[in-house]
Amino acid sequence: MEQFPLTAKKSPADRTLVNIGALTVGEGFTVIAGPCAVESREQIMSAARAVRAAGAQMLRGGAFKTRTSPYTFQGLGEEGLRLLRDAGDAVGLPTVTEVTDAGKVALTAAYADVLQIGARNMQNTALLQEAGRAGKPVILKRGFYATVEEWLLAAEYVMAAGCGDLILCERGIRTFDRDTRNTLDLGAVAAVKMLTHLPVIVDPSHATGRADLVCPMALSAVMAGADGLMIEVHPTPDAALSDEEQQLSPESFARLMGDIEKTVEFKRSLDG
Amino acid sequence: MEQFPLTAKKSPADRTLVNIGALTVGEGFTVIAGPCAVESREQIMSAARAVRAAGAQMLRGGAFKTRTSPYTFQGLGEEGLRLLRDAGDAVGLPTVTEVTDAGKVALTAAYADVLQIGARNMQNTALLQEAGRAGKPVILKRGFYATVEEWLLAAEYVMAAGCGDLILCERGIRTFDRDTRNTLDLGAVAAVKMLTHLPVIVDPSHATGRADLVCPMALSAVMAGADGLMIEVHPTPDAALSDEEQQLSPESFARLMGDIEKTVEFKRSLDG
Amino acid sequence: MEQFPLTAKKSPADRTLVNIGALTVGEGFTVIAGPCAVESREQIMSAARAVRAAGAQMLRGGAFKTRTSPYTFQGLGEEGLRLLRDAGDAVGLPTVTEVTDAGKVALTAAYADVLQIGARNMQNTALLQEAGRAGKPVILKRGFYATVEEWLLAAEYVMAAGCGDLILCERGIRTFDRDTRNTLDLGAVAAVKMLTHLPVIVDPSHATGRADLVCPMALSAVMAGADGLMIEVHPTPDAALSDEEQQLSPESFARLMGDIEKTVEFKRSLDG
């Protein structure tokens, strides 16, 4: 496969470490967790405490949601950004949230530690460039319609705009199969790791759309060589305003974190 | 298939007519033509004269291009908008151009008669909403990754923002098959026409990516019930800065226009 | 795209005419019609009379059905072959039926004028070879999972086994989109006609899975350059034992045949 100027590995050992406060992504293994959307102060505080207690290193939560339908919950907007910031500060975790429009980059960057570009916006070049100029680390999700080459070219847009602290995130692709929400493409994770020096994480929640598949896919992702995971956790999944089928309860997440930690340690011993 | 509040047909005969100056889309058959990108004053003037002479009713040309790679031609920006405007005025055709970012809607609307939202931005909700508020007709391309339901829901975003003058455009979907650039989905054209009152046009240039397939697919689209076509025409296709394989020469386009006109007339007699 | 030794056009005008009794496929336009499955003597006789009266030139009907589930109707087997033969003889139409296993080729060839290889068996090489040796014309459906190249290579298997009288049939491909049963790929029809001398027909019934889309897609297929159509017609579609949503009633089919004939005539005038 072709490589591109800014994302390509210069040597087999070439790897970028992304520093986010005291956290370094690309070294060790990073788990980002939190609800699909910030819904209220109580909800995000509760989620923050739970994911912190279970060992997650970053808090996620959506304030601007890009939903398929205009008639579903669209997020709390700036109030959501503020609540996420407060929750992260309260538990001592850096935060990441999705930015869905170039015009919202500055506002979002004023609140969040890391900017996330979602799958539907992977080829929104105005957003890629504006996010790349914001002076914050960026997580770039793979479009559910995108080849690995197109994903790397989207990353080139972000890096060419000035962002060196970029993290790639595989979250499943759209196929004929509808047994799962998307088809998690772990082969692409292993393949892209050979091409680029950037850290690559996996989102098993969106990839599968089913809470019962998040655990096996999270552990599979560790063995595929992922540098981290992004997992949806909600204090009360059944009451969630979006993605209710795929969010883990705090209890399930705590159990999963135990398994993830053991698997990461096992993988490290295997790699020697 | 489900229907949605703003896009749904109220009765089998319910249809929206979109007025653009003296032109009415949804009545008769509308052909929009022009180059992939505005490249220079001479190029767009030459293209405008050619498509006008052949009988096209609207001029297209890209000023802001969303390209897969940041290292390819990105369009002339505002200068491209100005040149397109001048060319349209010179030959007496309304113009349509793609807007790729919510922040560019006002600028683009100041120059163009119709705003186009491209396939990669079909779920860029900030853009959908801003374009819907601009007071101009909008052409909404189907994402190459989108179901008909998702396409209609994207249209709901535009209409909910205030735009009643919306035109849908099928331009091919991404499948396992790579014999053509995309797979033109004429079944979806016939299916969506049963669901919505909005006009539906077809872009055989992007759908096939091959100039030699544009002609048969254009005529097939007429028989599938399309309300119009959007076709890429370049004065010198071999020298085009983008999409060189799929743009028609003025001579080929003129021949095709003759066939389209006859086919539209035949279709009318058949339906009549 | 690559071409292959037996299927490739030797010159732009190179075309194979397949003779089936008094009928010549590849010259003029051929409509094959009949029920998904032969269900009873009355049903197939009624269907045969109806499609004959409407102007179809060949009768289809399945005796051995390859169903997704073993718990659905699997066809009448040899009794179905006999009933189809009798119905074809009674109305004076040649017959085509699907053969699903190399071991059934001789039996099927003893009854039918043309052997059909279905989409699910496009890469059943034992069947391709056995059918190619049977001394009968063959219709080879494109697998719903197959590229044009793989389709042509499957045709090479049949021709290499000795069959020169081969007809290709596009019947839709499987994509992420489920608005229609499959996605009819008319671009592939136009593309494959440029590569091969073999006649290419279209099956809009399986491609769309919806009776209301069969008519527009049939006419679109004519304009895409197809040499014929295969259409499912059942005396009483609502009572059909399989594919009930996509079979036309005799009345609908008769109306469609009128439109097809006019469209074929129009296409000829356009090409002429």
Added chain:
Amino acid sequence: MEQFPLTAKKSPADRTLVNIGALTVGEGFTVIAGPCAVESREQIMSAARAVRAAGAQMLRGGAFKTRTSPYTFQGLGEEGLRLLRDAGDAVGLPTVTEVTDAGKVALTAAYADVLQIGARNMQNTALLQEAGRAGKPVILKRGFYATVEEWLLAAEYVMAAGCGDLILCERGIRTFDRDTRNTLDLGAVAAVKMLTHLPVIVDPSHATGRADLVCPMALSAVMAGADGLMIEVHPTPDAALSDEEQQLSPESFARLMGDIEKTVEFKRSLDG
């Protein structure tokens, strides 16, 4: 997702153990290895010794190959069956080989311990039924075009014909993405394990088509809950007559087996 009468789990702990001589699939973890095709006595003997030495529990090798093109190596036929049998006997491993046609089931069953039905034949119902009647365990690969539901229904055909000793094998699905040969669908492995009592194994060689991805995907498959792996190993991969890019050398396979064994043990401790 729907469940079906013969394949459905009766209770969460319901699982079928498939006995093949002294080997039990569905208990512990089973690795099947060997070349894509049997090419010569020396080649298969060399492969058999290598995979045995590395710890594989079953020997694979193709005698009847279903190739896309009729102009590529089609396998040694019955001579290949005999050589595989001899090699298995020589090293004391049971053997599995693909049967590609209902007419070859008896012949193949006379030589092999396990019959494999390949992805292209997953809906070849005559073959499914004949293999189900052969009195031998069967491995049923998922079609690269098949949903989990269709895969289970194909399994119902085999079981309804009398075969209780059935093993399912995921080997990648066809998607728009061509970075890997197919897209390995580990989510489907975890999902199907919840639905059926049958053992489920994974073929990372066909799924990825790249030897450098076989290792990470094999370990990921263990964590996804697979009951075994089928891996292509060739004494001299560069000289292989088919699938040369994806076959492992004996040295690579031996290293991988060490990692697989440790991962299986780790997984057991995690589950335990």
